[in-house]
Amino acid sequence: MEQMIAVCGLDCATCDARLATVANDQAAKARVAAEWRAIFHSEDINEQFVTCEGCHSTDGVLSGYCGMCPIRTCATRRGLTNCGHCSELDSCETYRGMFKDDSPAKKNLLKIRASRA
Numbered sequence: 001m002e003q004m005i006a007v008c009g010l011d012c013a014t015c016d017a018r019l020a021t022v023a024n025d026q027a028a029k030a031r032v033a034a035e036w037r038a039i040f041h042s043e044d045i046n047e048q049f050v051t052c053e054g055c056h057s058t059d060g061v062l063s064g065y066c067g068m069c070p071i072r073t074c075a076t077r078r079g080l081t082n083c084g085h086c087s088e089l090d091s092c093e094t095y096r097g098m099f100k101d102d103s104p105a106k107k108n109l110l111k112i113r114a115s116r117a
Contacts (some may be wrong), residue, residue: 004054005112007075008098009080009105012054017063021051056081070094084112 004013012018016035017100020028022096029047045064053060055072066072073108075083083089089109 003108004056005067005084005108006055006083006105008055008069008071008095009083009103009107009109009112011104011108012052012056015052015054017050017052018054021053021058021061025114071098082112084109085116089113 002013003011006012010029014029016032019025020032026047029050032050033047034046036050037043049051049064051061052063052066055062055066071083071094075081075086078086080086083092083095085090089095095106
């Protein structure tokens with residue numbers, strides 16, 4: 001499966017929320033919403049919140065979090081496709097506040113950075 005790397009480095013191609021959205025699978029969206037409610041300790045997360053076609057979608061549906069994601073906001077402001085193109089990734093407090101250095105998302109961004117060198 002081809003990767004679809006989000007601004008933060010998550011692979012949207014393997015994201016359960018995006019897969020459920022693309023398949024128009026309401027039961028899967030309900031499962032994702034329940035998982036996210038437990039993970040993020042938020043009763044506000046519902047099927048609509050997890051409906052997403054990926055954060056690079058320009059005319060599609062974005063999850064309820066995309067509009068407020070500080071990482072996405074920063075990259076958009078800087079005109080970057082993703083944080084792998086940012087010279088400040090290693091010292092970025094915004095990124096570190098959401099992802100650990102050994103996370104799969106960060107590893108994806110480091111691969112992108114290395115491919116540009």
